Amino acid sequence: ATASEDNDLVIIGGGVAGYVAAIKAGQEGMKVTCIEKRGTLGGTCLNVGCIPSKSLLNNSHLYHQILHDTKNRGIEVGDVKLNLANFMKAKDTAVNGLTKGVEFLLKKNGVEYLKGEGAFVNENEIRVALNDGGETTVRGKNILIATGSEATPFPGLEIDEKRVVTSTGALSLEKIPESMIVVGGGIIGLEMASVWSRLGSKVTVVEFLGQIGGPGMDSEIAKAAQKLLKKQGIEFKLNTKVVSGDTSSDKVKLDVDSAKGGKPESLDAEVVLVAIGRRPYTGNLGLENIGMELDERGRVIIDSEYRTKIPHIRCVGDATFGPMLAHKAEEEAVAVVEYIKKGYGHVNYGCIPSVMYTYPEVAWVGQTEQDLKAQKIPYRVGTFPFSANSRAKTNMDTEGLVKMIADPETDRLLGVHIIGPNAGEMIAEGTLALEYGASTEDIARTCHAHPTLAEAFKEAAMATHAKAIHF
Ligand code: FAD
């Protein structure tokens, strides 16, 4: 197949949404071309998002633990040094291995991969400005917009990715800043605050709302997370909004205002991370050539089968509605190909887990207590603390809890919220239970291996429908 022939599917963007759709369509025997301008596949997630951030989080945690959490375990360590260049190299190795792996998978599934920037010429043709020079045009019976998102800039504070950075710059700093201000206490802000604080920066998080964690985190869990992060040395200014910034002196200066009418204040730091959210990216895509509509937040407007108003042009991932998460993009990518090929597909938006990879991790799925309260839906809560879990005790890792929310009449699980060791892995069990419509009694009656952290999950279920044994 060559790019100039008619494709069954042309995909613009080779991020998680785009490359997964490409593989799935290849598996379905479709003729597919995937266009990506970055030079590598995997998009934000593999190149400058999920993957590099998790490398830095894992290794900074290990470093911090060696420094501060070995003596009480009977381990004496000598001279511990951080080699930041090699620390970053470990991250690059993970990224390179995974992005090359995706390229291999596209080849294996017969997908044509074009390195270049795609733009609509008309409803069926995409012009691609090739990275190596020149251009080509591809035609598609179906076209998928999977162009993802970018960091929302802060007006008046110019990003140079050195002193004023987005997450991309924060993943590649060449020296450990003495001080850092993080604007926005959402997931990006807290993950990056954790990395640099563990490596030795004095970090202050400025958050507009009265709660950290961004939209969707259960308030009780967010409070517990803030307490534990504060104990690790991160400072928080909640209910505080950044009004303006000044980069003219050697430190970056920020004027902040209390969101609740307190007195204005001035803060400064060597590096400022802007982490106030992300916005869909559809720049240079030639949407004006096809009269495509965006909503007020720049999202491509689609129906329940991911179709835009031009039915053979669809959109999935960060460029359209829903949480900006890699696994959400991946689910949609599979579903959109199924809609095209078979006429049906499925994503359960009520059952998409979230994980914040701080220490301890925070993970949740389903409804929060505050959501249910606001909707006046009756619910029952059961919790179990890791301090009463035997594996957490042996690991000397006892902070946090599992919280379950269930329907008081039917006992059907409505939400799971975990803060604690391995929460990000444990939430898979909650997600499966929610997807299958389990009751908390179903979970409580399921045998869990001993001693495991997962027993805290079972005991929280017991506490929800009856009583926990160990607490
Ligand atoms: P993207 O990954 O942004 O991919 C879109 C691709 O399209 C890009 O590579 C871009 O170059 C390309 N493109 C755009 N326009 C064109 C064009 N005209 N022609 C050709 N190519 C084009 N999510 C999680 O679930 N877990 C995490 O732990 C997590 N951590 C994150 C950490 C950070 C620091 C950030 C920034 C994000 C994180 N996310 C995480 C979010 C996750 O990265 C996104 O939800 C995911 O990447 C969305 O996938 P996508 O394919 O829709 O978009």
Ligand code: NAD
């Ligand atoms: P976010 O929306 O999660 O958080 C942004 C925070 O900034 C909010 O709490 C908001 O109240 C605050 N804010 C906005 N304007 C402000 C201002 N002027 N002053 C102070 N605070 C302000 O966005 P994010 O953390 O930038 O993350 C972007 C996206 O990337 C999210 O959708 C997130 O889910 C995704 N992501 C996911 C992971 C993960 O799954 N582990 C990791 C990183 C990013």
